[in-house]
Structure formats: C-alpha cells, structure tokens
Amino acid sequence: MKFRHILTACAAFLSLQVSAQVNFDQWFNDSTLRADYIFTGTNRTQTISLDELRSSAGWYGRRVNLDSVAVRANSQLTMTDAETGTTIYRASFNTLFQEWQTSEEAASLTKSFENIFQMPMPKKDADVKITLFDTHARVCAEFTHRVKVGDILIRPILANNVADHRTLFKGGDSKDCIDVVILAEGYTKAEADVFYADAQVACDELLKYEPFATYKQRFNVTAVALESIESGVSIPHLGVWKQTALSSSFDTFYSNRYLTTLRLKQLNDALAGIPYEHIIIIANTDNYGGGGIYNSYTLTAAHNSRFKPVTVHEFGHSFGALADEYAYDDQYEEYYFPEIEPWEQNITTLADFNSKWADMLPAGTPVPTPTKGLSEQDMTHIGVYEGAGYQTHGVYRPFVDCRMKTNEVPEFCKVCERAITRMIQFYTEQN
Numbered sequence: 001m002k003f004r005h006i007l008t009a010c011a012a013f014l015s016l017q018v019s020a021q022v023n024f025d026q027w028f029n030d031s032t033l034r035a036d037y038i039f040t041g042t043n044r045t046q047t048i049s050l051d052e053l054r055s056s057a058g059w060y061g062r063r064v065n066l067d068s069v070a071v072r073a074n075s076q077l078t079m080t081d082a083e084t085g086t087t088i089y090r091a092s093f094n095t096l097f098q099e100w101q102t103s104e105e106a107a108s109l110t111k112s113f114e115n116i117f118q119m120p121m122p123k124k125d126a127d128v129k130i131t132l133f134d135t136h137a138r139v140c141a142e143f144t145h146r147v148k149v150g151d152i153l154i155r156p157i158l159a160n161n162v163a164d165h166r167t168l169f170k171g172g173d174s175k176d177c178i179d180v181v182i183l184a185e186g187y188t189k190a191e192a193d194v195f196y197a198d199a200q201v202a203c204d205e206l207l208k209y210e211p212f213a214t215y216k217q218r219f220n221v222t223a224v225a226l227e228s229i230e231s232g233v234s235i236p237h238l239g240v241w242k243q244t245a246l247s248s249s250f251d252t253f254y255s256n257r258y259l260t261t262l263r264l265k266q267l268n269d270a271l272a273g274i275p276y277e278h279i280i281i282i283a284n285t286d287n288y289g290g291g292g293i294y295n296s297y298t299l300t301a302a303h304n305s306r307f308k309p310v311t312v313h314e315f316g317h318s319f320g321a322l323a324d325e326y327a328y329d330d331q332y333e334e335y336y337f338p339e340i341e342p343w344e345q346n347i348t349t350l351a352d353f354n355s356k357w358a359d360m361l362p363a364g365t366p367v368p369t370p371t372k373g374l375s376e377q378d379m380t381h382i383g384v385y386e387g388a389g390y391q392t393h394g395v396y397r398p399f400v401d402c403r404m405k406t407n408e409v410p411e412f413c414k415v416c417e418r419a420i421t422r423m424i425q426f427y428t429e430q431n
C-alpha cells in the first residue's frame with residue numbers, strides 16, 4: 001500500500017533499560033492533562049508553541065515504565081518534576097507535520113499542524129519538554145513549558161455530552177489494559193448501526209492476528225458512533241467534499257490514497273468522557289486508502305474490499321510503531337540513510353543490524369539475502385531482503401512479505417510480531 005508514514009531514524013527500543021521505577025501514585029493524580037500544541041515550519045525550520053492545556057477525569061494511559069519510551073520515534077515528550085528534575089513521564093510519537101516536512105511543498109511554504117499529547121496529571125509543578133528529531137536522528141527542535149498545579153486556566157474537558165458508544169471487546173480493567181477506541185467518520189445518525197457492524201469487523205480482525213490474539217485480554221475496544229452531517233468522506237481528487245465529524249480527507253500531501261485528518265483537536269474533543277489511549281477511525285467510504293501515525297491514530301476505509309488488511313496494517317504503524325516494508329522509486333525525498341539505523345524494529349539499513357533481528361537469523365544466512373527461489377509471499381524464510389521503507393536500495397526487511405508490505409499475506413512477519421509483543425508488554429508490564 002502506497003501510504004507514506006513518518007520516518008526518521010535512529011536506534012531502537014532505547015528505553016527498555018530503565019532506571020528506578022516511577023511510582024504512578026506518588027507523582028500523579030488519576031486524571032489526564034492534555035496539551036494542545038501547534039507545530040509550524042518549512043522543510044528546514046520548526047517551531048513548537050503551546051495552544052492550550054486541558055484536563056479530564058481518569059488516566060487511561062500506561063501506569064508502568066513511566067520514565068521510558070518504547071521506541072525513539074520522531075518526537076518525544078518528557079515530563080520532569082520542577083523541584084527535583086526527576087523524569088516522571090515520557091512518551092514518543094510521530095507527527096504528520098514532520099512527514100509533511102519531507103514533501104516537496106515544504107520547500108516553499110510555511111504550514112502549521114495541530115499536535116495533541118495526553119499525559120497523566122502531575123501532583124506537583126512539572127516541566128514538559130517536546131523534542132523533535134530530524135531524518136538524521138538529530139534533535140531539531142525543543143520546547144519546554146511549566147505546568148503549574150492549580151493553574152486556573154487549565155480548561156476542563158466537560159463530559160456532559162458523551163458520544164454514543166458500545167464496548168466491542170473487554171479484556172479487563174482499564175488500569176491494566178490498553179484502551180482502544182474505534183470512531184465513526186462520515187456516518188450519519190441514521191447509519192449508526194452500519195458503523196457498529198463495521199467497527200466489530202475491524203475489532204474482530206485485529207484480535208485475530210498474532211500477537212494480538214495471544215494478548216487480547218490486555219485490550220479493551222470501544223466503538224464510538226460520532227455523527228456526521230453528511231454520509232461519506234472528502235475525496236478532493238474527485239472534487240468531493242463532505243461535512244464530517246473529523247474533517248478527514250483523502251489526498252493528504254497530494255497522495256490520492258492517503259486518508260488522514262489534520263483536525264486533532266476535533267478528534268480528541270469528540271472523545272470527551274470516553275476512556276482512550278489508541279485511536280482507530282473508520283471512514284464510511286469505498287474509496288481505497290488509509291493512514292497510520294505512531295501514537296496518534298489509524299484511519300481506514302470501511303467499505304473497500306481491503307478494509308480488513310488495511311486496518312491491521314495501519315494499526316501496525318499507529319500502535320506497533322512499525323515501518324512500511326514496501327518500496328517504490330518515485331518519492332520526493334529519502335527517509336533513510338546508510339549511516340543511520342532506523343528506529344523502527346522491522347527495517348534496517350545495516351548501520352546497526354545487531355539491534356534488529358540479527359539474533360533471529362539462522363547462521364550462514366547471506367546478508368543481503370537473495371529472494372531467488374522463494375515465492376512472492378514466502379513467510380517462512382527470515383533474511384535481510386533489500387527494499388523497504390519506500391526505498392528499493394539501502395533499506396532491508398526481514399521477510400519476503402508481511403502485513404506491513406502487502407494486503408495479501410494474512411499475518412505479520414515474525415519480526416513485526418516480536419515488535420508488537422514488546423509494545424504490548426511495554427504498556428502492561430513493569431520492565
């Protein structure tokens with residue numbers, strides 16, 4: 001699937017060597033601080049500014065590994081106690097802004113993007129730092145602001161008008177589980193039942209795949225029937241514009257199949273009163289496409305014949321922090337460079353292959369590994385196959401095929417499976 005996703009580079013699973021554990025109850029209230037930021041820039045500049053702080057009851061993110069990140073990703077949030085400087089919370093994200101920075105348009109235009117990060121509400125004054133990394137893994141922007149306990153301008157998110165929702169799968173208590181929401185986009189009030197049926201299909205499909213099947217008791221999945229005024233979603237290359245709950249559209253960055261929403265405030269506001277940590281948006285359209293941004297959201301087209309595999313693929317990005325394993329030659333700018341090992345677990349430039357799946361590779365396997373004699377959808381031979389991360393040369397994938405490469409095979413490759421397993425454990429087990 002030719003959807004582009006954010007890709008910068010660097011070492012992996014940095015975080016899992018942890019210092020002293022941060023105890024949730026010592027540092028945090030059981031409530032959420034939402035920080036809305038605006039990222040502005042061009043292909044060479046970036047400025048971060050704070051838009052607004054919000055608060056809401058309950059914290060539905062992780063309560064373990066609080067001072068670690070699962071992967072480096074291309075942006076990070078670090079919260080430190082103002083008095084002692086102790087790191088009390090970290091998270092990593094990808095952003096559409098940084099992806100846009102690698103597009104041709106960014107060479108001649110300044111643009112702004114919304115970015116919203118949720119974090120547990122600190123009990124004492126804290127400093128929140130946002131760090132962005134460029135495609136060479138260098139820090140390219142930093143922004144720090146203080147969060148003061150009792151700040152009267154932290155605006156509460158009121159939950160008087162909670163969207164209609166249903167539980168699709170309940171693994172257990174929110175405190176122990178990963179809370180996933182599936183949201184309706186482009187469904188009218190009269191189409192709510194169609195949405196609930198589509199959401200159930202997405203939920204069932206995801207939980208069929210390993211490692212989600214093995215770990216499904218660690219997930220809660222809720223469907224949220226947001227109402228749109230019009231049915232369907234915007235498809236600019238066909239001249240179709242619709243008034244929908246989340247203002248999503250195809251043609252993101254002029255790529256026909258790239259379906260996203262840039263309205264992250266609208267998205268997070270729509271979830272007021274509903275526990276959520278990971279977001280899947282399903283769009284009421286039969287047009288082919290989707291998008292997935294690590295720790296932001298997955299967006300997928302419900303009435304296209306490839307709905308099921310695309311949903312799982314995009315969740316591989318938004319939850320699993322996986323890279324695309326396909327390649328093509330027509331992209332504007334390279335994402336991966338030979339001297340930089342990507343942070344994504346399922347691709348390598350061989351700069352530091354030992355940090356990837358070298359431990360899974362049978363002795364004597366040639367690197368790179370030729371595909372001669374293997375079928376196009378071989379899922380049994382692990383190797384180091386050239387072509388991944390949108391590049392036909394210099395970036396390698398672990399299997400000939402994978403859910404992160406095509407819609408045809410019915411599974412993640414073993415390297416992606418291990419990466420997703422680690423991610424589930426990161427959210428639910430103290431390291």
Ligand SMILES: [Zn+2]
Nearest residue numbers: 402404413416
């Ligand atoms: Zn894979």
